[in-house]
Amino acid sequence: MKRRNSDYFIGMVYGSGANRKYSKRRRKRQRQLILRRGLLIALCCILLLGLGAVTYFCIVPAVSNLFGSKGSAPATADEATTDEIIVQVTTTTESITEAPTEAPTTMPTTTQAPTTEPTTIAPTEPEPVSPEDFISPVVKDDGKDGTLYSSTLYLWKNKGFNLFGSTDKVAKNYATTLNGIVKKLDKKVTVYNMVVPNHTEFGLPQRIKTEIGCTSQADNIKTINKNLADRIKSINCYNALATHNDEYIYYNTDHHWTSLGAYYAYTAFCEQTGKTPLDISTLKKNSIEGFTGSFYTLSGSSSLYNNSDTVVYYTLPNKTSAQMKERMGSQTIYCDVYYPASTSGSLTYGVFCWGDTAQFKINSDAGTGKKIAVVKDSYGNAFAPFLTAHYDEIHLIDYRYYSGDLNSYLKQNGIDEVLFLNNTMSANSASQVAGMKNALS
Numbered sequence: 001m002k003r004r005n006s007d008y009f010i011g012m013v014y015g016s017g018a019n020r021k022y023s024k025r026r027r028k029r030q031r032q033l034i035l036r037r038g039l040l041i042a043l044c045c046i047l048l049l050g051l052g053a054v055t056y057f058c059i060v061p062a063v064s065n066l067f068g069s070k071g072s073a074p075a076t077a078d079e080a081t082t083d084e085i086i087v088q089v090t091t092t093t094e095s096i097t098e099a100p101t102e103a104p105t106t107m108p109t110t111t112q113a114p115t116t117e118p119t120t121i122a123p124t125e126p127e128p129v130s131p132e133d134f135i136s137p138v139v140k141d142d143g144k145d146g147t148l149y150s151s152t153l154y155l156w157k158n159k160g161f162n163l164f165g166s167t168d169k170v171a172k173n174y175a176t177t178l179n180g181i182v183k184k185l186d187k188k189v190t191v192y193n194m195v196v197p198n199h200t201e202f203g204l205p206q207r208i209k210t211e212i213g214c215t216s217q218a219d220n221i222k223t224i225n226k227n228l229a230d231r232i233k234s235i236n237c238y239n240a241l242a243t244h245n246d247e248y249i250y251y252n253t254d255h256h257w258t259s260l261g262a263y264y265a266y267t268a269f270c271e272q273t274g275k276t277p278l279d280i281s282t283l284k285k286n287s288i289e290g291f292t293g294s295f296y297t298l299s300g301s302s303s304l305y306n307n308s309d310t311v312v313y314y315t316l317p318n319k320t321s322a323q324m325k326e327r328m329g330s331q332t333i334y335c336d337v338y339y340p341a342s343t344s345g346s347l348t349y350g351v352f353c354w355g356d357t358a359q360f361k362i363n364s365d366a367g368t369g370k371k372i373a374v375v376k377d378s379y380g381n382a383f384a385p386f387l388t389a390h391y392d393e394i395h396l397i398d399y400r401y402y403s404g405d406l407n408s409y410l411k412q413n414g415i416d417e418v419l420f421l422n423n424t425m426s427a428n429s430a431s432q433v434a435g436m437k438n439a440l441s
Contacts, residue, residue, distance in 0.1 A: 132225075134218045137242035141205035148212055149299050154200075156208065158307040159252040160295025161200045165215045166428040168223050174427045175227035178420060181439045182232055185407050185418070192273070192419040193228060194235040195221045195427050196257070196265060196379050199250035202241060217424045224427065235272050235419075237265035251309045254293020255425075256349050259312050262382035269419075270390075278389050284315040288351065290344025297346050311348045313338055316364075318388050322353070324360040327401050337362055337385050352381035358401035364388035372417040373397060373410060375439070377426040399435040406439035 146156030154161045174195075182191050197217040200209065218238060225234040241249060241264055249261030257265075263280050270277040291309040295301075316337065323334050335354060342351035353360050356378050362385070371393040374380050380396060387394045395413060397406070410418065426432040 132236070133239075134222065134236070135239050135242050137202045137245045139203065139205045139245065141207060146208065149301070153295060153298060154204065154208070154212060155295075155299065155301055155303065156204060158303045159199075159203065160254075160299070160301075160304055161204050162198050162255045162295075162425060163212060163214055164198060164200050164217055164220075164424055164428075165213055166220055166424075167215075170428045171220050171223040172227050173430075174422075174433055175224045177433050177436055178232065179227075179229045181406060181436065182229060184405075184440060185410065186416075188416055189410060190417045191232045192235050192269070192417070193225075193232050194237055194265065194269065194419060194421045195224055196237060196421065196423045197221070197241065198255065198423055198425060199257075201424075202245035203250065220424060220428065233272075235269050237268040240264040240268040251291065251293055251349075252307045253291065253296040253304045253309055254349060255295065256293070257379060257382060258309075259314060259352070259382050262379070263386060266383060266386040275390050278317065278386060280314070283317070285312050286315060286338075287312050288342055288344060288348050291348035292344075292346055293349065294346075308344075309348075311342075311351060313351055313382075314385070316385055316388050319365045320385075320388050321363045322361060323363075324354060324357045326357045328358050328403055330358075337388070349378070349381075353384060353396060355381070356398055356401065357396075358398060360384075360396040362388060362394040362396075364392055364394070366390060366392055368392060370417065371395070371413065371415045372419060373406075373413075373415050374419045374421055375399065375406070375436070376419075376421040377423060377432065379423045379426075380421045383421060399438050400432065403438045403441065405441055 142157075144157075146154055149155055149160075152163050154163055178193060185191065200214060201217040204214070221238060228234060241261060244261075244264050247260060248258055249264065250257050260280075267277040269275075288311045289308070291311045292305055293309065296304040296308075320337050321334070322337050323332050325332055337353060339351045339354045342348055347355070349355070353362075366389060368390060370391045372387065372391050373395040374384055374387075375397050376383075377398065377400070380398075384394050384396055393413070393415075395409075395415060397409070406418070410416070422432065
């Protein structure tokens, strides 16, 4: 076997002058080789860093602008084959769209004389939004995801959200049902309709709503309003809630709105019907702490339990009394507007008008001579007490438990105003709409 030159010197590196000379040359070559390799590695690192910088600062922004300018295709949902509410859970992602604004096409040019003091321009007040227009709520998004507990419940930032998804067909069904009921009413009866969005519309970022398949409640309400008979006046409470969506207007652990949320809707009702609303700052607040509502009952989530709610209700400025029938055929119970024995736990929302009953009548010394019927779901319970400043009688009717002809009821009680008040989940629920059809019997 032929040996390499270096093999002859193995084991005797310092054994002779020739070996020392060879070793010296070998070490020199090794140093040169290491230096060349080091220079080559350094050049490769510099090249890679350069390519990375070019990609990050030039190529990525260009590609992002190219695709970002095209926008995202709007999500669409097939119409439901039944009138049931549709909740779709998907993994589709879409860029966040919150409070969209239009950029000006050109920048205005202004010329000002130089001054020693900086000028301050007073902010321009936005023009009032008409009841037919809907403003976009601004929802802060920290980029974090929550937990999809079920097809109807999403947990995010220690709060529960009732997921909403529906179609135009379902929204039109609610409008058609309402039109049929109103057609049977006397012509002298003034009719209002208020559909209330739930917390998901104002509390979840659009990014999350898109990912889990929620549809727009604003669009749903618009579809309902567009298909109502001309006789029905639509009350837009959406804007009032959207404007105050950073306040405590919905509960953390329950699907209802708070009395503050109901108050803002009440102010919208007053503004659109020519009334002066109560000033809530002048009303005495009463509080019940430790409310753990329907979302906690459903999920048992410790994050919800540790973020329990406080139910606030207000002492009314007018002298009031009430009477109710829990169910059809039950005896009349005389009571207060608020349930006095309400405590912490899962049923604290029942403090408002004693919870859900077939019929609940409030008497007030407002002295206006006016009466109104409120055909409602449970959202109406927190809303109705504020009406005592404007009506001598407020009649709450819940067609989940009440059955009977609405027109006959209005005649018997001398009522010439009626407000239909339902949240979006109820307005898009087949069972709720079916119950309302009892008003025709």
